[in-house]
Amino acid sequence: MPQPGDSLGSTMVLGPDKKLGFLRDTSVQPFAPKEENIEIDLPAGVRDAVVKVALSYQPRPGDVYPIDEQTFPVHMDKFP
Amino acid sequence: MKKILPVLLGVALWVTLALAQSTTNGKAREITSLKGLIARYNSESCKECHEEIYGQWEKSHHARPLMGMSDQIFLTRYLKEGPLAIKKGEKATRENLICVKCHLPQMLEPDVSDAVFEELAQAVQKGDKTTLRQLNIGCLMCHGDKAMVHGKAERGVIYGSKDIPEHEGNPVKKSALLKNPLICGQCHGLGPVLEFKNPEQCATLYGSYLHGYIPSGGSKSCQDCHMKSGNHYMPPNFNNRAETSALYKAALPMDVEVMGYTFQPKENEMYPRIVVKTKITNKAGHRIPDG
Numbered sequence: 001m002p003q004p005g006d007s008l009g010s011t012m013v014l015g016p017d018k019k020l021g022f023l024r025d026t027s028v029q030p031f032a033p034k035e036e037n038i039e040i041d042l043p044a045g046v047r048d049a050v051v052k053v054a055l056s057y058q059p060r061p062g063d064v065y066p067i068d069e070q071t072f073p074v075h076m077d078k079f080p
Numbered sequence: 081m082k083k084i085l086p087v088l089l090g091v092a093l094w095v096t097l098a099l100a101q102s103t104t105n106g107k108a109r110e111i112t113s114l115k116g117l118i119a120r121y122n123s124e125s126c127k128e129c130h131e132e133i134y135g136q137w138e139k140s141h142h143a144r145p146l147m148g149m150s151d152q153i154f155l156t157r158y159l160k161e162g163p164l165a166i167k168k169g170e171k172a173t174r175e176n177l178i179c180v181k182c183h184l185p186q187m188l189e190p191d192v193s194d195a196v197f198e199e200l201a202q203a204v205q206k207g208d209k210t211t212l213r214q215l216n217i218g219c220l221m222c223h224g225d226k227a228m229v230h231g232k233a234e235r236g237v238i239y240g241s242k243d244i245p246e247h248e249g250n251p252v253k254k255s256a257l258l259k260n261p262l263i264c265g266q267c268h269g270l271g272p273v274l275e276f277k278n279p280e281q282c283a284t285l286y287g288s289y290l291h292g293y294i295p296s297g298g299s300k301s302c303q304d305c306h307m308k309s310g311n312h313y314m315p316p317n318f319n320n321r322a323e324t325s326a327l328y329k330a331a332l333p334m335d336v337e338v339m340g341y342t343f344q345p346k347e348n349e350m351y352p353r354i355v356v357k358t359k360i361t362n363k364a365g366h367r368i369p370d371g
Contacts, residue, residue: 001369004281007272016179016282017158020272027369028332028362030288031296035359041343042352051356053336057328057369059149065321067328074340076352 001027049074112193114200114211121186123218125249130219136313142217145183146204149318153212155179155204163278172201178276182267182283184215185225226266227255261289264302268371288366300365332368335359 003012003026004019012023028034042049051074055067111117127134137143148154158164159176166172177197180187187196203211220238227239238247239255257263265286272281289302306314316324336358343353362368 002284002367015158015162017162017164017280019281020279021281025367027367028360029367030293030298030362030365033359033361035357038356038358040354040356042354044351046352049340049352049354051338051354053334053338053356053358055332055334055360059318059369063149065318065325065328067325067332068334070334070336072336072338074338074354076340076342078340 001025047076109191110193111189111191112195114196114203114215117186117192117196118214121216121218121220123216123220126219129248133310133312134219136311137219139317140312140314141317142312142314144213145217146212146215147209151209151319153204153207153209156207159201159204163280166201171198173197175277176201178273178278178280179282181273181276182269183217185217185221185267189225222258222263226263227257229257229262229266259301259303261286261302264306265289268302283371285366285370288370292367293365298365302365305365328368331362331364333361333363335361 002022003024005011005021005023006013006018007020010023013019040051051072052069053072054069057065057067059065111120123134123137144151146153146155155177158179159166159172164176164178166176173194174188174197177187177200180200184200186192187200200215202208223238223240225233227233233239234253236250238250238252239258240252241254241258242252243254244252267283268285269283270287270290271284272279289298316327318324336356338354338356340352340354342350344350
């Protein structure tokens with residue numbers, strides 16, 4: 001998401017009455033897919049797991065709009 | 081000289097009369113109360129013939145621009161604390177209410193008096209939702225003042241996608257702007273609004289459209305996606321949570337690949353590892369999130 005400052009320093013601010021410029025912008029840009037690789041190490045011996053990937057939007061802290069949720073059963077011994 | 085003098089007097093008298101007329105008209109048009117502002121920009125007369133469009137607009141955020149998500153008066157906090165707060169013992173001015181530039185653009189018309197700003201601030205402070213719900217971005221904003229950027233909108237003219245001189249009430253004149261992204265960009269903006277004493281930055285969406293979407297080869301207009309078939313509902317409607325979630329899902333398709341394997345970092349060490357690869361594509365004409 002666009003992370004605004006007040007153009008007086010490098011501290012992020014919340015609220016349109018204080019925003020004046022961006023410090024950082026991690027939003028999803030048109031024609032620029034955002035890719036991430038997440039590696040999850042598990043304790044030795046675990047052979048099966050369930051991975052749930054959820055995408056949501058929070059316009060305000062705690063105010064969540066769910067967008068997508070996908071669940072995947074994972075087996076470490078797919079190729080025995 | 082004898083002949084010139086009466087002519088000069090005549091010209092002087094005409095100029096004086098014209099100025100007096102203009103002042104009288106100016107006074108007559110001046111809006112001194114919220115009631116007057118609501119009456120001037122009332123969309124009810126449009127509803128009589130354009131009921132379906134009115135019904136669509138009525139459910140949109142344009143019909144309640146002073147009410148934030150979940151029917152909250154978003155200005156309350158800003159008038160209480162922060163750079164836009166009203167100072168103790170002082171009356172609210174235009175500088176406290178710069179949000180109206182987009183949330184209630186009719187307030188910045190030159191014939192709206194300072195008293196209206198004070199009254200609006202009082203309505204916000206009192207939590208007067210009945211009054212605030214009547215203040216909106218109605219038909220006469222986009223089909224009036226905002227429909228012209230090359231010169232001023234004509235008084236008594238409604239702007240549309242084609243000329244309809246016989247239109248009941250007021251003639252309709254064609255404005256190419258109504259189908260152009262710029263009509264939306266006037267409010268869904270470029271970034272900082274630096275023309276105020278306490279500048280702020282609210283909407284940046286049109287900036288993203290101009291500098292992110294178009295240079296990447298985008299060809300759609302705001303209207304193509306947010307006003308399909310001329311629908312004036314103009315989503316997203318953040319008060320309809322399920323609908324907004326579905327809209328985001330369509331705009332931000334997410335692909336996920338998941339794999340599990342046994343990782344061996346050292347000769348005598350092994351443990352299971354899961355790799356999750358996500359790819360989110362933005363199919364909108366602007367960054368997400370934005371506004």
